[in-house]
Amino acid sequence: MRLLHRLSIPAVVMLFGLTACAPPGGEGRVEVGEHTVILDVRTPQEWDAGHLDGARLLDFNAGDVAAAVPDLDPDAKYLVYCRSGNRAGQAKALMERAGFADVTNVGSLESAASATGLPIVRQAPATCGVISTAISKLSAETPNWEGIGTRTSRRPVSVLSPCFLPGRT
Structure with a gap:
């Protein structure tokens, strides 16, 4: 009996921990209205790796959320x-203590994307712009230049960097 009691406490704690990060209703979607404010409270480095389309970055660890609370609309949906x-x-707890009534923790980036139906925006690495600019400049300054390693291909730049894959700039 004692062993069962010892094992049940961690199981209950784990269950509550897992459900605390889930969107309301566990499997349901969260309605995103025209005036819904989406806050990403991760670091700028995490933001750069991907964020929800339309989200606003407020780094919780840097104190950005606490600093922004006086300027946020307490009647808006967050x-x-x-x-x-x-x-x-x-x-969420900090905002509720400040009088915000409609704040929902939608968990992780992936669960937020799933719950809201919003796409995750992934930015190309900063080096992509540098490489693209260098190639553009080289092709403009070299009249016979049509690519790297060949005079017939106009699309060899994809071998230089993953920046030139479809959908990347």
Whole structure:
């Protein structure tokens, strides 16, 4: 009996921990209206790796959420996410203590995307712009230049960098 009791406490804690990061209703979608504010409370580095389309970055660890609270509309609807739901939960609690009534922790970036139906925006690495600019300049300054390693191909730049894959700039 004692062993069963010892094992049941961690199981209950784990169950509550997992459901705390899930969107409301567990499997349901969260409505995103025209005036819904989506807050990404991760770091700028996490933001650069991908964020929800239309989200606003407020780095919780840097104190950006606490600093922004006086300027945010307490009557607006807020959806807050982070990497795991932990910082989003802390941001939600902070906002609720400040009088915000409609704040939802939608968990991680992936669960927020699933719950809202919004796409994740992934930015190309900063080096892509540098490589693209260098190639453009080289092709403009070299009249016979049509590519790297060949005079007939206009699309060899994809071998230089993943920046030139379809959908990347």
